[in-house]
Amino acid sequence: MGTILIVAELKDGSVREASYELAAFANKIGGDVKSLVIGSGVAGEAESFAKKGGGTVYVADDASLANYNVDGYSAAIRAAIDASGADTVLISNTPTGWDVAPRIAAALDAAFVSDVFNFEDGAYIRRVFNGKLDARVKVAGDKAVVTVQPGALPAFEGSTDGSTETLAVDTSGARAKFVETKVAEAKGVDLTKADVIISGGRGVGDPEKFTEVIQPLAEALGGAMGASRPVVDAGWLPHEYQVGSSGQVVTPKLYVACGISGAIQHLVGMKGSNFIIAINKDPDAPIFEVAQLGVVADLFEVVPALTAALAEAKG
Ligand SMILES: Cc1cc2nc3c(=O)[nH]c(=O)nc-3n(C[C@H](O)[C@H](O)[C@H](O)COP(=O)(O)OP(=O)(O)OC[C@H]3O[C@@H](n4cnc5c(N)ncnc54)[C@H](O)[C@@H]3O)c2cc1C
Missing domain, CATH: 3.40.50.620 (HUPs)
Known part of the structure; x- marks a missing residue:
């Protein structure tokens, strides 16, 4: 050894x-x-x-x-x-x-x-x-x-x-000099630390629906919102929300994919999650291959119903 x-x-x-x-x-x-x-x-x-x-x-x-x-x-x-x-x-x-x-x-x-x-x-x-x-x-x-x-x-x-x-270190040969750090304004949570992520894809349709449909479920579960790349590319959410090969690699306890097809570049960022629920109206969507629980349905019916059921359960 x-x-x-x-x-x-x-x-x-x-x-x-x-x-x-x-x-x-x-x-x-x-x-x-x-x-x-x-x-x-x-x-x-x-x-x-x-x-x-x-x-x-x-x-x-x-x-x-x-x-x-x-x-x-x-x-x-x-x-x-x-x-x-x-x-x-x-x-x-x-x-x-x-x-x-x-x-x-x-x-x-x-x-x-x-x-x-x-x-x-x-x-x-x-x-x-x-x-x-x-x-x-x-x-x-x-x-x-x-x-x-x-x-x-x-x-x-x-x-x-x-x-x-x-440890004595000779740093006299350093050819670069530190000038300053500018911290980017934090707009969202650190997805890599979230236990629960409710992600929305192109199927969510527009930015307002993220606020009206996805965010309430994330809040009800004490989790964070995530997104696929088209959502970020369209400017609906900032880049720190993007999950995937050119975004964040996340491993939450629960990942809920809403209106996300499951392209390989998205899967690579979330398939290590502990439990994956996919909600998609296309039964052939590849996201179902990595999901433990798949719901073939319209997310605009299922997600608000889930949020309401959680609110009811909490009393
Ligand atoms: C180099 C490179 C890097 C990339 N990096 C990333 C990355 O980091 N992350 C990433 O996500 N992508 C990345 N992509 C893009 C990736 O290839 C896909 O294009 C993208 O993931 C698709 O996003 P989506 O699933 O939201 O959209 P779509 O593929 O358009 O899927 C939308 C889904 O929503 C469903 N849907 C629509 N309406 C409803 C409804 N009312 N209810 C339920 N379901 C509905 C549809 O059935 C469909 O399956 C990258 C691509 C490249 C080439």
Whole structure:
């Protein structure tokens, strides 16, 4: 068994949930687990991560690392690989991960396996062809950089005996300088965190019907609204509501697809949901192939009736 290095990611000063998922993933692979926490003033978070699955946590703590920049972070990751002797590096498949992971793989001449969601019998498993097939990838060399889908595994829970070590990083060669972060105005909920999603497609017909029909059911179930791409392309809802290959990949407990045909680009974003209900008036709609419960009917009859029944049940 080799050594696995988890590159933790921080958001607003805290280690992200996705990094605790990497800790669970590292346990699944099996080996000596070590981690890296990068930032400025992050010693406390590093201590806490060491006790919750991070193992020995290297801390690259420097004012120049307060904000992500690819040169500084690459230098920190390479220093941690040298210090830990890691042969497998786990990075979350997030925008930061997309940016830094291939660079590390290229610099180490290591195998690069991206966007995996599982590990079985020595192989990493990733979806290909828009989710139609699963590829099992075995690493041929002795080093690998692997990016893991957020939400693929439950986060590590429990406590471990980890400790922290300060890591000196030379960031003087950074060729990019952080200027500022502009946070986009939040218009909706974070669909990746919702337990219940009521999604509408082109069959909903117009934006007002989302407010009149879809939203009340989402509210009655304490859930969020989602949408297929034509809804977003038509400007009925903002892009953060879009589920699918060019939108969000969601795994709620309950996903209700209303007036959505079930194109592969939509399915790839929601078929990992725990329970799927499809409401569509076309009995041959492909969405029924992934649904546990299919309702062949007009959504304008079924959805308001469901909302009313829930209101009645709540008294
Ligand atoms: C590169 C690429 C990326 C893409 N990314 C995405 C993506 O991220 N997400 C995504 O969703 N799509 C994506 N698409 C588009 C995708 O291919 C489909 O075109 C899209 O998902 C179809 O959306 P829809 O199901 O809402 O519409 P349609 O396919 O038009 O289906 C509408 C459905 O509503 C039903 N319906 C109509 N009226 C009613 C009613 N009154 N009651 C009940 N049912 C009714 C119809 O029977 C039909 O099945 C992408 C396409 C490409 C090429």
